[in-house]
Amino acid sequence: MDIFDSVYQGTPPWEIGRPQKAFVELARAGEVTGSVLDVGCGTGDHALFFAEEGHEVLGIDTAALAIRRAEEKAAKRGLKAQFLVHDALDLFGLGRTFDTVIDSGFFHTLSDEDRPVFVDNLAAVLAPGGRYFMLCFGDQNPGEYPLPRRITEGEIRDSFRDGWRINSIRPAVFENSIQPEGHHAWLAAISRIVPGGES
Helix, strand or coil: CCHHHHHCCCCCCCCCCCCCHHHHHHHHCCCCCCCEEEECCCCCHHHHHHHHCCCCEEEEECCHHHHHHHHHHHHHHCCCCEEEECCHHHHHHHCCCEEEEEEECCHHHCCCCHHHHHHHHHHHHEEEEEEEEEEEEECCCCCCCCCCCCECHHHHHHHCCCCEEEEEEEEEEECCCCCCCCEEEEEEEEEECCCCCCC
């Protein structure tokens, strides 16, 4: 993840100065509840949006510069969102749970080897009945480029096959500063199944 420190020397294309519409729509629909963890939060636009909506929020990212900018935004706007330089592959290390985890563009950065590590860590920080909302780069995007990886619906289902309930995977738009119409994405809503109880 060290590459992201250098990327934030400038303005990455996914930093659009506001939350992705997909997450705003989730909030308006009442889908996001309770405390929120934003994995790969960047400069904090989603975390700050949910803080404004009244949620207790923690945003984490490995890029220290991005976290510093997020903290500056929070202070300027008088919001209580917390930010931490932390690896999303070590969510166990946070030592707490959340009702909701949001992911705008983190899952599609993971290697095949890191995906199950992340999923295991995700299970550790989701409270019983908690939900994970993920917006990732979709496989219908044309062109040849190595990153971000284009994720298939099948890959999402395979990653969350054991111990999870996939509530929905639907087409969405990943907004960015490069392509006005955005890129094809998947928006997934996934619940942690609680053994012996309701998810």
